[in-house]
Amino acid sequence: MSTFDLNSINSALSDSGRPSSGVDFSGKSLKLDTANDAQPIVDAINSCPDLQYLTLTGNTLGVSAAEAISKALEHHPELKVARFSDMFTGRMKTEIPPALAALGDGMITAGARLSVLDLSDNAFGPIGVEGLAKLLQSDVCSELEELRLNNNGLGITGGRLLAKALSARPRKLKIFIAGRNRLENDGATALAKVFQNMGTLEELAMPQNGIYHVGISALSEAFKRNAQLARLNLNDNTVGAKGAQAIAAALPNLKNLKSINFGDCLLKSKGASALAKAFKDNSLLLESLDLSHNEIGREACMEVVDAITALPDSYDRLSRVVLAGNSLGGANNKKTMRDKLGASAELSDGEGSEDEYVTDSEEENSNSEEEEENDGQNSEDSATEDAQHLDTGTDFAQDITLDTSGVEEIQTEVGRFLAQPTIENLDRLGANAPDVIDAHLQAIKDPTALIQAYVDATFCVAGLSEQNPKAAELAEQMYPLLIKRAGQQHAAAWILANSVLSALGLIKSEDKAHKIRWALGPCYTTLARAIDAPYFPAALRDTLRFFANSKRTALPLAAALCR
Template sequence: MSFDLNAISTALNEPNRTASGVDFSGRSLKLDNEKDAQPIVNAINACPDLQYLTLTGNTLGVEAAQAIAKALTQHPELKTARFSDMFTGRMKTEIPPALSALGDGMIEAGARLSTLDLSDNAFGPVGVEGLAKLLQSDVCSQLQELRLNNNGLGITGGRLLAKALSAKPRCLRVFVAGRNRLENEGAKALAGVFKSMGSLEEISMPQNGIYHVGVAALADALRRNPRLARLNLNDNTVGPRGAAALAAALPRLKNLKSINFGDCLLKSSGARALAQGLKDNSVLLESVDLSHNEIGREACMELVDALTAPPGSARRLARVVLAGNSLGGAANKTTMKSKLGASAELSDGEGSEDEYVSGSDDDDEESDLENSEDSATEDAQHFETSVDAETTLEETDIVREVETDVGKFLREPTLDNLAKLGPNAADVIDVHLQATRDPDSRTQALVEALCCVSGLSAESAAAADSACRLFHTLVARARQQWPLANALLRALQLIKSENKDYKVRWRISSCYLVLANQIDEPYFPSALRDTLKFFISSKMATLPVDVRAVVEKHPNLYT
């Protein structure tokens, strides 16, 4: 391949030059290592003006990401990184170091991104930790579009994201974060960031479990973003109170062209609040989705009147969706259709034409759903349990475990209890857990057993030897790498356990000693090694003093 250097030089000096870059989207490539990534690396190296890199629809392991990152260090001109749907089939804990590597490559290059798309990667809060350095760096100082749709962020991820974005002033135009279960707390954290930006033109946060408290915080932030043109809060519980808060922000949103509040349980009172706000402030919307909101026929008509009151509405309105609400009889629908013209998308909700027009319709603020909203948390789970008079098989297994020498050791991991297991303690523990644990819980049980033994390794050579043997057994028996990595990260206190009853019964600093002796062994999976090193290095500053002292003496744990 040859390049015309004069043409390249001319193009680089033209601000409106045609965008060029590398696009490997949709190829379903499984890139585990440097060799797998070589075609992408070669393409990057061969591109003299890498303005965009698209890797959507492939799956990257840590080593492959590191190879691509190395190639990126030579391209400061990179503006657009499309990294959506890029980790299918990967362990959740593989993703942060892979993202961190790609970010480090762009940081080393001195790139200045304008667009970053990481949608459809289920990396959760830990993934944001892998992104934090990049988001806080100068690479994102000129970022205009950030797309994080369907990443499983949760409340914690929303807070971490807000913290990363607020580290330095940002001027985003587009923020997309749908299907992330941000809930009220995540929404409030991000609202604080939006308020400081003042530059947003599009906000899309559908399906996030946000109630009126979070919506009110967002509405307050919208006031500081007068250029906002598109707002999508579809399938959140905005409710009447949230609608009132949004209506109150309308005087500052004269550029608003599109709203999507479908499936937001606005009710008639919420619809009326919006209608009044639109009418009072002459907001000239072009696209409106208020479908499936349990809005009564009179309130629907008020919305139509508000949307069509300004002159030129027939030419301006492109789409008005009121489907799934009560629109009344044929005469009502005809009137609405005549006012809305071709933009109207009308169909009734379930039931009669009078549905949603009951006397309680205007008292939605006191509905049970909204009154109980604050009890909803990110990880809330509700179970109904009953106690059977007969002891179940599982309960019998638990009792039997505690009564055995292994069960006693796991409950009270002391040197005396370990000694009772004999010279082949590792094998005894393994056999016991294989016999009394179901397959899905064995990995977790083996990790906890390993830590119980490892915690004694500094006091006993026999314990250290048993711990090493258990590590071999653990890796060999793990059916999937993700549960193993997750269990180890919890046991080493590098991530929080989702189980509130999770108890650490072992000396963590000694566990790190054993890990330092095993992490570079040939049997140790490379992806697991990279994941553990990434989390240890990123958490170094917050590790307990005794643990940090051990880690600092063993650089192989974090470099």
């Protein structure tokens, strides 16, 4: 049964910022595979004359169900809030992008203008961002104020694509949430450019993203242009001393900053001291500060406490100060801190601990080693996540070692060729190798596995095209066969795109055991010839060229697909 309420007084009282009219199916744990399964939601939407919000959190939607809901949304241009988090539990990753795209298309057709979009906890990954890009670049998101993309598996590539989509038009985002996405330095830097141009941020949360001081510094430059920033959460990134100094330099511009969470950021004493000085010099009116588990020495911890309690109203203003997991010294030190901080104090995890992580002098002596280590980590971190496992040099194709390890003894000639793609094994399949391969693969029943198998087979053949004219001819026959067989499967477009992108090294494969067994250079060359053929899907062509263009620096071979 639907749970919408056209005049929800209780909702309005509990959340004054939430529209009072809409449809809420949150937490119902509904498994919606077909249009018929989605009918209760469709009926609720159709029965709501003023659909200000739609919440589908905590259910699981298939593509057909999403398409049915999308049709209902086409009649509601008044929609303002879309809460679509945690909607795909138990779904194949390839189902998520087309389902999200369908919901977006419904809002685009309606001409809706969203103020809030929450897509958190949906593992659509980098390829899903491209489907989302259409919605983000549309008029639907032209007035967006709150964007939540927490725990989406974006990676560096997804972060870059997201930044590209957001930069397509001027933005006035107030809240941006993107924790647990492995954005790393490159993703954070790309998004920092978007934030710098906006200047409207009030809350930014990017915890657990593997960002080092390079990315932190880029974000800090963006903070200087966002004077209304009130809440900042960079928990569990490696801010370090360099990052802390960059943030400290931005604090004079952030007079409205009320809440900071830099827990687990490896600040150490030097970083904490830099922040403490900036807090005091700029008389920040902080209400909440989390510097827990940062290996800060007792003297620097006391500097922080002294800085945030310097103003006379601090005792009443501070609501939470977390220094647990640092070296706070003995009982006298802790008592002094508690006296200054009052009820807001959350000190060491073990109240009797007097452990000292590192003294200030020791830290200064080892600082060069720490910075060298961070720079080394950053050099790897700065490479795109999806290309880190590939050689990025100009001799990329020549340096690849074909993976033939762990191959079981295979009885069929096709199986032997797919496990060990050599000219000799290809010759054993005869002049009609594509037909032989096709007959062999048709036995696979799972759509995702079948499409992946056809992609692998195509590139096993294409990878040999520069060694033998016959292999080049056979490769030309494999591409139309691949497109034909993939087109016969459910959600084929997304499965095919994901499989081809990972096979070309443009994104990281979700299957850790799946290895590139073919030479990439010939694969790019043969695909470049096939990509403009009439049988080749335009959407797949655009997707491949989009990703190839974004990776052409890290992966020079990708330039073959770019016009």
